[in-house]
Amino acid sequence: MAERQTVDARGAFCPGPLMELIAALKLASVGDEVEVLSSDKGSVNDIPAWVAKVGHQFVGSTELDGYWSVIVKKAK
Amino acid sequence: MSKTILIVGGGLAGTIVANGLCRQLGAQLRSGAVSITMLGASDTHMYQPGLLYVPFGRMREHEMFREQSRVLDRRIHYYVDPAKHVDAEKKQVSTQSGRTFKYDYLVLATGSRIMPQSIPGMQEAAHWFYDLEGARKLRDALNNFQGGKIVVNINAPHKCPVAPVEFTLMLHEFLEGKGLRDKCEITYTYPIGRLHSLEPVAHWAGPVFEQLGIKSEIFFNTESVDPVAKTITSMEGSVMPFDLLVTIPPHEGAAVISESGLGKGGWVPTNTKTLHREGSDDIFVVGDTTNIPISKAGSTAHFEADVLIDNLASLVQEGRWAREYDGKAFCFIETGFTTGTYVWFNYQTPPTVAPPSQMLHWFKLAYNRLYWLSARGLL
Numbered sequence: 001m002a003e004r005q006t007v008d009a010r011g012a013f014c015p016g017p018l019m020e021l022i023a024a025l026k027l028a029s030v031g032d033e034v035e036v037l038s039s040d041k042g043s044v045n046d047i048p049a050w051v052a053k054v055g056h057q058f059v060g061s062t063e064l065d066g067y068w069s070v071i072v073k074k075a076k
Numbered sequence: 077m078s079k080t081i082l083i084v085g086g087g088l089a090g091t092i093v094a095n096g097l098c099r100q101l102g103a104q105l106r107s108g109a110v111s112i113t114m115l116g117a118s119d120t121h122m123y124q125p126g127l128l129y130v131p132f133g134r135m136r137e138h139e140m141f142r143e144q145s146r147v148l149d150r151r152i153h154y155y156v157d158p159a160k161h162v163d164a165e166k167k168q169v170s171t172q173s174g175r176t177f178k179y180d181y182l183v184l185a186t187g188s189r190i191m192p193q194s195i196p197g198m199q200e201a202a203h204w205f206y207d208l209e210g211a212r213k214l215r216d217a218l219n220n221f222q223g224g225k226i227v228v229n230i231n232a233p234h235k236c237p238v239a240p241v242e243f244t245l246m247l248h249e250f251l252e253g254k255g256l257r258d259k260c261e262i263t264y265t266y267p268i269g270r271l272h273s274l275e276p277v278a279h280w281a282g283p284v285f286e287q288l289g290i291k292s293e294i295f296f297n298t299e300s301v302d303p304v305a306k307t308i309t310s311m312e313g314s315v316m317p318f319d320l321l322v323t324i325p326p327h328e329g330a331a332v333i334s335e336s337g338l339g340k341g342g343w344v345p346t347n348t349k350t351l352h353r354e355g356s357d358d359i360f361v362v363g364d365t366t367n368i369p370i371s372k373a374g375s376t377a378h379f380e381a382d383v384l385i386d387n388l389a390s391l392v393q394e395g396r397w398a399r400e401y402d403g404k405a406f407c408f409i410e411t412g413f414t415t416g417t418y419v420w421f422n423y424q425t426p427p428t429v430a431p432p433s434q435m436l437h438w439f440k441l442a443y444n445r446l447y448w449l450s451a452r453g454l455l
Binding site for chain 1: 194232233237267268269273274275295297311312313326340341369370371403405421423424426427
């Protein structure tokens with residue numbers, strides 16, 4: 001059964017939201033979703049751009065109270 | 077009634093916690109009100125940052141090791157008997173030899189490990205310096221290398237995030253010293269859209285790499301390595317030939333963590349300030365074992381350990397909390413064989429890179445020896 005995992009990378013200077021996402025996707029199963037919470041607005045562009053390059057699925061992003069939620073589904 | 081503190085893991089984090097607790101809980105240890113037990117995997121303690129120097133012949137292996145029994149305070153009950161299963165409900169840990177240890181407070185310091193076997197072809201074709209055997213093989217490969225394409229390939233997640241940059245800059249100087257730099261092409265690959273996860277380090281490294289003729293490819297996450305064709309392929313679709321592949325393999329936490337159901341990949345969900353395992357008030361997590369989104373580095377483990385020592389000692393002695401971890405990390409960065417710099421940051425303070433200098437390089441070399449005071453809880 002597909003799961004959703006949340007990675008709270010808010011305020012993370014290192015390794016940062018995209019690196020955390022890559023690490024989380026390696027441990028996820030195909031069909032699982034990973035939600036990244038990021039205080040870096042750049043993640044809203046960086047993450048979908050990388051996801052498109054490697055063939056995962058960008059589910060969506062939402063601006064919340066001073067941070068962003070970006071959701072990705074592992075597609076392969 | 078006596079309280080038992082059980083520390084699982086005998087690396088840097090666990091050792092600092094154990095020795096630091098002995099310094100603060102002397103009266104309780106004397107009276108028998110507290111006992112400290114550690115479960116480790118080896119009777120020797122390795123200074124892991126020393127591995128960076130081994131491929132270049134700049135650190136002798138014996139300098140990196142001490143007997144764990146001489147590093148640990150004599151009041152610690154140390155067993156070379158790695159944990160096999162942690163039962164958080166029953167508050168006990170069973171070991172590979174079949175022993176069972178009960179605890180009142182548990183410290184998980186099981187660390188991380190490299191997983192080159194998780195990428196097809198990597199184990200067969202790549203070199204690395206993140207363990208002693210790999211560092212020795214890389215030293216031999218570099219000594220025999222006569223020129224060609226060298227790829228320095230970084231994978232996520234990995235510990236000691238500045239080591240790949242340090243290695244690349246030292247490699248450049250090493251090849252120059254051997255008169256081979258003109259015959260070599262160095263390409264550095266990185267998983268995200270810049271040269272380092274720390275933005276200021278990435279901004280600093282860009283022009284330095286350019287000046288030294290070091291090529292780079294960003295958004296490169298290794299999918300496979302072909303040991304016969306000597307090519308490395310990324311998930312992003314890039315294929316790169318190599319004569320020598322130096323990789324920072326992806327890491328995972330300890331198997332005992334995932335097999336005990338404490339965290340996927342061996343990383344334990346951990347409160348970023350109190351260092352409690354999420355959902356437990358008697359289990360603490362320190363060092364690489366946490367899932368806190370900060371650098372997995374020796375300094376992180378050290379600063380976390382300092383906080384944990386104060387909190388555990390305060391809980392035992394006064395039943396109160398002492399302080400919270402602020403996310404502090406400090407990393408020396410070797411910028412070659414003669415200069416160095418550093419970067420520090422915490423949850424609130426963004427990192428900055430200090431101008432490289434000879435003095436900072438010497439300070440790093442000094443710390444390579446001062447480490448043994450840190451491990452003993454003195455520095």
